[in-house]
Amino acid sequence: MMRKKITKAKRIVVKVGTSTLLLPNGKLNLSCFDRLAFVLSDLNNRGYEVILVSSGAIGVGLNELGLSSRPKEIPKQQAIASVGQVQLMNLYTNQFKLYGQITSQLLLTQDVTSFPESRENVINALNALIDMQIIPIINENDSVALDELDHETRFGDNDKLSAIVAQLISADLLIMLSDIDGLYDKNPNIYDDAKIIPNLRVITPEILQIASGAGSRFGTGGMTSKLKAAEFLFENQLDMVLTSGKNPDIIFDVLKGKNIGTYFESEEKDD
Numbered sequence: 043m044m045r046k047k048i049t050k051a052k053r054i055v056v057k058v059g060t061s062t063l064l065l066p067n068g069k070l071n072l073s074c075f076d077r078l079a080f081v082l083s084d085l086n087n088r089g090y091e092v093i094l095v096s097s098g099a100i101g102v103g104l105n106e107l108g109l110s111s112r113p114k115e116i117p118k119q120q121a122i123a124s125v126g127q128v129q130l131m132n133l134y135t136n137q138f139k140l141y142g143q144i145t146s147q148l149l150l151t152q153d154v155t156s157f158p159e160s161r162e163n164v165i166n167a168l169n170a171l172i173d174m175q176i177i178p179i180i181n182e183n184d185s186v187a188l189d190e191l192d193h194e195t196r197f198g199d200n201d202k203l204s205a206i207v208a209q210l211i212s213a214d215l216l217i218m219l220s221d222i223d224g225l226y227d228k229n230p231n232i233y234d235d236a237k238i239i240p241n242l243r244v245i246t247p248e249i250l251q252i253a254s255g256a257g258s259r260f261g262t263g264g265m266t267s268k269l270k271a272a273e274f275l276f277e278n279q280l281d282m283v284l285t286s287g288k289n290p291d292i293i294f295d296v297l298k299g300k301n302i303g304t305y306f307e308s309e310e311k312d313d
């Protein structure tokens with residue numbers, strides 16, 4: 043069955059994770075950067091309104107500085123993110139430019155999107171950029187975001203950030219590109235007989251359970267954070283497709299309404 047609602051989507055948020063942008067050896071996945079820039083520029087030309095939420099500042103920073111592993115000290119991680127974010131945007135800017143597409147950068151923290159006045163400012167800036175056919179590239183401001191008891195500035199992960207961005211601009215669809223091609227009924231890296239779940243309309247405790255089983259990383263990222271993002275989207279009548287970022291061309295097929303990945307479809311809006 044076709045996903046008819048998706049074929050009408052116009053305003054799209056695409057989220058890519060570090061595992062999509064970097065190769066297992068820590069080097070840049072240049073074909074991914076290139077295809078992503080091509081696909082999103084092409085969609086923009088065709089009248090889609092596109093926003094990219096991209097992780098990767100620390101990964102790209104480690105690569106830039108020739109470091110093989112992430113230091114434990116938070117100030118050092120922040121310094122690496124600060125180096126990497128510039129390099130990440132440099133890569134995007136150059137790739138998008140090849141296709142005649144202008145991009146921009148927004149670095150957000152949780153307090154900015156939850157405080158009403160600054161939240162309104164972010165919404166206005168994003169809408170102005172979309173009106174100017176510019177593709178905003180958004181990341182958490184990793185160099186300054188920290189969790190403090192009385193002042194929470196971190197989103198925690200970009201899955202949540204991308205869901206919040208989708209809500210801020212009332213996106214028709216969030217496309218979450220991951221290192222896995224969808225949600226499975228059990229962790230496919232452990233169980234050979236795991237089956238993909240093509241459609242989901244509610245996040246039940248049982249569903250959360252299958253994502254937090256053995257093999258998952260707890261707390262940061264992993265499938266659990268994607269399901270938490272989906273839960274937030276459902277509360278806001280927003281939709282998401284979770285699929286593999288291995289080849290970003292897949293975005294074209296997702297938007298054609300093909301049965302790809304896992305479709306988290308909220309109840310119809312009454313409009």
Ligand code: ADP
Binds near residue numbers: 061219227252263
């Ligand atoms: P990304 O880096 O792309 O954001 P993550 O690596 O954080 O993605 O999360 C995806 C991983 O979650 C999968 O590679 C898989 O190892 C794990 N996982 C655990 N349970 C499941 C499940 N039920 N279905 C799919 N993936 C699962």
